Amino acid sequence: MDFSFTEEQQAVEKLAGEIFTDFCEPDKLKLLEQQRCWFDQGLWSALAEAGLLGLAIPEKYGGQGLGIIETCVLLERQGWAVAPVPLLDTLASGVLTLLAHAEEDVLADFLPAVAKGELVLSAALSETSSDDPRDTGVTAVKDGENWRLDGSKQLVGAGQHAARILVPARVDGQGQGLFLLDPAGSGVILGEQEATSGEIRSSLDLSGAVVDHRSALGPADGKAVADLVRFSLAGLCATEAGVVARAVRMTADYTSTREQFGKPVASFQAVAQRAADAFVDLEAIKLATWYAVSCLDRGEAADEALAVAKYWASEGGHSAVYACQHLHGGTGVDNDYPLHRYYLWSKQIELTLGGAEFHLASLGKMLAAG
Numbered sequence: 001m002d003f004s005f006t007e008e009q010q011a012v013e014k015l016a017g018e019i020f021t022d023f024c025e026p027d028k029l030k031l032l033e034q035q036r037c038w039f040d041q042g043l044w045s046a047l048a049e050a051g052l053l054g055l056a057i058p059e060k061y062g063g064q065g066l067g068i069i070e071t072c073v074l075l076e077r078q079g080w081a082v083a084p085v086p087l088l089d090t091l092a093s094g095v096l097t098l099l100a101h102a103e104e105d106v107l108a109d110f111l112p113a114v115a116k117g118e119l120v121l122s123a124a125l126s127e128t129s130s131d132d133p134r135d136t137g138v139t140a141v142k143d144g145e146n147w148r149l150d151g152s153k154q155l156v157g158a159g160q161h162a163a164r165i166l167v168p169a170r171v172d173g174q175g176q177g178l179f180l181l182d183p184a185g186s187g188v189i190l191g192e193q194e195a196t197s198g199e200i201r202s203s204l205d206l207s208g209a210v211v212d213h214r215s216a217l218g219p220a221d222g223k224a225v226a227d228l229v230r231f232s233l234a235g236l237c238a239t240e241a242g243v244v245a246r247a248v249r250m251t252a253d254y255t256s257t258r259e260q261f262g263k264p265v266a267s268f269q270a271v272a273q274r275a276a277d278a279f280v281d282l283e284a285i286k287l288a289t290w291y292a293v294s295c296l297d298r299g300e301a302a303d304e305a306l307a308v309a310k311y312w313a314s315e316g317g318h319s320a321v322y323a324c325q326h327l328h329g330g331t332g333v334d335n336d337y338p339l340h341r342y343y344l345w346s347k348q349i350e351l352t353l354g355g356a357e358f359h360l361a362s363l364g365k366m367l368a369a370g
Helices: 007-023 026-034 041-049 068-081 087-101 104-115 223-257 269-297 303-327 329-333 339-351 356-368
Strands: 121-123 139-143 146-157 164-171 175-181 188-194 200-211
Touching: 007 041, 007 068, 068 087, 068 223, 068 269, 087 104, 087 121, 087 146, 087 164, 087 175, 087 223, 121 146, 146 164, 146 175, 146 188, 164 200, 164 223, 175 200, 175 223, 223 269, 223 303, 223 339, 269 303, 303 329, 303 339, 303 356, 329 339
Parallel strands: 121 164, 139 164
Antiparallel strands: 139 146, 146 200, 164 175, 188 200
């Protein structure tokens, strides 16, 4: 298949790369980390002004009217820069899911503000006892026209900044529903958690939290939850493709200039072979990711492709960034050298929404079921 980008997609890639380069130089990232500030408001505003937060949002809501491919191009560039902004949560998990399942009045309420950079969305996908976000511990009970949610979630991205959080919940006698929760509402307690990457996330405890009837996204048949997981997996894999690509590039540059015994270490056979293995892992991540994203873009069944993509993002990503860190020697674990951020981001992505073993087992079940 031809995964080359159109001129429009190349323009998105170029523009995003320029903005991230301007805002994400290592000293700036180090300062934000020292301030425990994961959300760079200046960068967020610049992305909004450039129209990048509205890539998939229809023009009638102030967006560009594009789609998931362009969204994942943006996320791949974010991974390259390890840029501290909640793009995955707001655009892949949030906007794409709302477009697929929310009513017109809900879209009109939220999407224009997202496009302007005035509103952040998030999704509560991480469970305390399961790698599968569809195995949710949150329950939803009908209360007149509204719903009441009980249970807990962990590691909610940008929870402290989000105006709404998408929460999967079990609905007795019906299945799984998806609810658009106001985190400032009654019955909601947000706690602070720090993820592997250093990102500040939120725990979410719900005790009779009220969600109005407009914020129940579709029937409780599990379809909205399944799409939320699909879009989130695609976005994660695209981000990991960028993370690993930058780590491999940094390693190629470093080993080409670092000398031992009067020669660049890249000229040594063992180093060249290790770097080549990392490059092969990167290419597998990219191929599997863009195939899965293209399936979603065409409206085709994508669960098997997403399982393959997340397997490679987890297994191949782990192998590649570990090799990159090893080939840097002691420099690779120095917090004053930028490579450590790529290792930590990759490790977080590896385990988010299930690691390699989980997705390999899921793929096996799908193949066995025919």
